[in-house]
Amino acid sequence: MMLSGRTSGKPTVGSRSTSSRSAPLQRPAPFVPVKHVSRVAPVRAQNEDDEPSTFGKNIDSKGAGTSFTSPGWLTQLNMLWGGKSNVPVANAQPDDIKELLGGALFKALYKWMVESGPIYLLPTGPVSSFLVISDPAAAKHVLRSTDNSQRNIYDKGLVAEVSQFLFGQGFAITGGEEWKARRRAVGPSLHKGYLEAMLDRVFGASSLFAADKLRTAAAEGTPVNMEALFSQLTLDIIGKSVFNYDFNSLTSNSPVIQAVYTALKETEQRATDLLPLWKIPGIGWFIPRQRKALEAVELIRKTTNDLIKQCKEMVDEEEMRAASAAAAAGTEYLNDADPSVLRFLIAAREEVDSTQLRDDLLSMLVAGHETTGSALTWTLYLLVNNPDKMAKAQAEVDAVLGARLTPTMADYGQLRYVMRCVNESMRLYPHPPVLLRRALVEDELPGGFKVPVGQDVMISVYNIHHSPAVWDDPEAFIPERFGPLDGPVPNEQNTDFRYIPFSGGPRKCVGDQFALMEAVVALTVLLRQYDFTMVPNQKIGMTTGATIHTTDGLYMYVKERRAAAGGGSGVAGGKQLAAA
Numbered sequence: 252m253m254l255s256g257r258t259s260g261k262p263t264v265g266s267r268s269t270s271s272r273s274a275p276l277q278r279p280a281p282f283v284p285v286k287h288v289s290r291v292a293p294v295r296a297q298n299e300d301d302e303p304s305t306f307g308k309n310i311d312s313k314g315a316g317t318s319f320t321s322p323g324w325l326t327q328l329n330m331l332w333g334g335k336s337n338v339p340v341a342n343a344q345p346d347d348i349k350e351l352l353g354g355a356l357f358k359a360l361y362k363w364m365v366e367s368g369p370i371y372l373l374p375t376g377p378v379s380s381f382l383v384i385s386d387p388a389a390a391k392h393v394l395r396s397t398d399n400s401q402r403n404i405y406d407k408g409l410v411a412e413v414s415q416f417l418f419g420q421g422f423a424i425t426g427g428e429e430w431k432a433r434r435r436a437v438g439p440s441l442h443k444g445y446l447e448a449m450l451d452r453v454f455g456a457s458s459l460f461a462a463d464k465l466r467t468a469a470a471e472g473t474p475v476n477m478e479a480l481f482s483q484l485t486l487d488i489i490g491k492s493v494f495n496y497d498f499n500s501l502t503s504n505s506p507v508i509q510a511v512y513t514a515l516k517e518t519e520q521r522a523t524d525l526l527p528l529w530k531i532p533g534i535g536w537f538i539p540r541q542r543k544a545l546e547a548v549e550l551i552r553k554t555t556n557d558l559i560k561q562c563k564e565m566v567d568e569e570e571m572r573a574a575s576a577a578a579a580a581g582t583e584y585l586n587d588a589d590p591s592v593l594r595f596l597i598a599a600r601e602e603v604d605s606t607q608l609r610d611d612l613l614s615m616l617v618a619g620h621e622t623t624g625s626a627l628t629w630t631l632y633l634l635v636n637n638p639d640k641m642a643k644a645q646a647e648v649d650a651v652l653g654a655r656l657t658p659t660m661a662d663y664g665q666l667r668y669v670m671r672c673v674n675e676s677m678r679l680y681p682h683p684p685v686l687l688r689r690a691l692v693e694d695e696l697p698g699g700f701k702v703p704v705g706q707d708v709m710i711s712v713y714n715i716h717h718s719p720a721v722w723d724d725p726e727a728f729i730p731e732r733f734g735p736l737d738g739p740v741p742n743e744q745n746t747d748f749r750y751i752p753f754s755g756g757p758r759k760c761v762g763d764q765f766a767l768m769e770a771v772v773a774l775t776v777l778l779r780q781y782d783f784t785m786v787p788n789q790k791i792g793m794t795t796g797a798t799i800h801t802t803d804g805l806y807m808y809v810k811e812r813r814a815a816a817g818g819g820s821g822v823a824g825g826k827q828l829a830a831a
């Protein structure tokens with residue numbers, strides 16, 4: 252069945268479609284190997300004791316430690332206060348809250364949505380509570396009123412407070428004029444020409460490298476933790492795309508992966524700590540959980556600083572003049588030898604101080620790594636568990652690529668079913684599953700619910716995406732549900748905020764097109780060469796660390812496919828299959 256959400260029927264056409272992005276084929280750019288600059292200490296020096304990667308190493312899903320949780324009687328007290336407003340109060344028991352704070356929080360939120368409706372108050376401690384929203388209209392209202400110069404009702408509130416230790420002044424968490432200026436400066440670095448360059452030089456090439464790494468496991472029949480592989484692949488991709496730096500994490504265990512996870516888990520734990528010890532200045536280094544998180548941030552910052560230093564030494568006055576002239580003329584600027592975001596920002600923004608630059612780049616590194624890795628993990632999981640959809644996706648890959656191993660830009664526009672599989676996977680597994688906001692002034696949601704000043708708001712993207720009031724057959728994996736393949740790629744606009752994996756409004760993800768292209772290319776390259784089957788008797792549990800992670804990894808057997816004959820769009824380019 253093709254479905255469509257019940258509230259507004261099929262998504263309306265109106266925004267960019269995959270087909271509109273199938274730009275005329277460019278001659279494939281030669282792959283530019285990403286190298287260290289030898290004049291400064293190579294960043295990898297800090298990873299000297301790296302061991303060869305095994306694809307089997309799991310992320311420590313507890314992060315730095317666990318949260319303090321509220322005893323039941325304190326929470327009950329808050330429920331009494333909360334009950335005075337016109338918002339229903341969730342009947343949250345202490346055990347439920349523990350699950351909410353320590354594990355897969357979105358599952359508990361779903362249960363309360365079923366019991367209390369799409370808007371309810373969730374007390375989490377004696378004075379703290381979240382107004383939980385699981386309704387597209389209310390989510391649209393809140394997201395569009397965040398950092399909106401005409402109607403500024405919400406800010407990032409708690410999320411900014413708890414992740415400041417990681418993002419510093421980065422534009423992912425600042426607000427107001429400061430955020431606006433940074434977003435205006437960074438956004439243009441992800442222009443169309445940049446994405447085209449990344450598709451061939453980075454997304455395709457890195458995915459091909461990952462595919463090659465699977466060959467031994469395929470020959471020997473050993474299981475592969477695909478979640479770990481995707482985390483390594485997406486770190487390598489974001490490193491090259493943002494910094495022109497090769498983390499090489501597909502070859503050696505990069506401590507940065509665990510550091511990013513530990514830091515993100517810490518932000519989640521801070522959001523729900525009953526005793527926010529992290530607010531006491533200087534105490535961090537004396538508390539084991541805090542110390543672990545601070546060490547993780549130190550590693551991420553050092554890595555970023557070293558990369559900025561290397562790049563600054565490469566950019567000269569002439570390049571800065573060219574970049575400024577392009578910016579003034581409103582044209583795209585790309586350094587062909589180093590098209591990275593870092594190079595763009597250094598060439599175009601010499602006025603920005605280095606801490607700001609570090610934090611902006613770090614925002615992109617953190618926001619762009621684990622999110623795409625998790626999207627790929629769950630898309631593959633869903634495909635493997637839905638063999639008919641997998642067959643359809645592989646048939647499309649074979650038909651579009653023909654003898655090519657990596658897609659060209661023109662191919663990308665034709666990989667529409669693969670794109671829908673990624674879209675549908677992000678409906679079922681949104682990363683992050685909740686978005687946080689705080690009311691700056693008193694507000695009223697559609698439906699008449701009052702929001703007091705200072706109220707923390709949690710938009711449950713997971714609930715909206717799983718609600719039977721919003722989607723037909725919500726738990727099923729149906730890539731076809733978004734309408735004809737030549738229609739638009741679903742987004743918040745053409746689904747009226749029923750589908751918001753990249754958020755919406757002014758603070759919408761700046762890297763959405765980058766992420767979709769990266770995921771489609773990576774998946775295409777792997778499905779082109781391999782068949783995947785689940786290792787039997789695995790329980791695939793969910794936990795969160797900003798994105799939805801498996802609890803114990805996603806182990807699969809891989810088997811080389813026979814080279815598919817024929818097909819292809821007939822255009823030259825991409826990496827060719829040696830003997831098709």
Ligand code: HEM
Binds near residue numbers: 422763
């Ligand atoms: C599948 C992959 C991705 C998903 C699901 C995703 C999701 C999101 C979401 C939901 C937000 C908004 C959070 C909010 O409203 O509070 C966001 C913001 C952001 N994302 Fe992504 N993202 C992805 C990939 C990327 C990539 C690849 C980059 C960088 C190249 C990136 C950079 C950012 C940045 C910098 C922000 C903050 C924007 C701002 O506040 O102005 N993301 N992302």
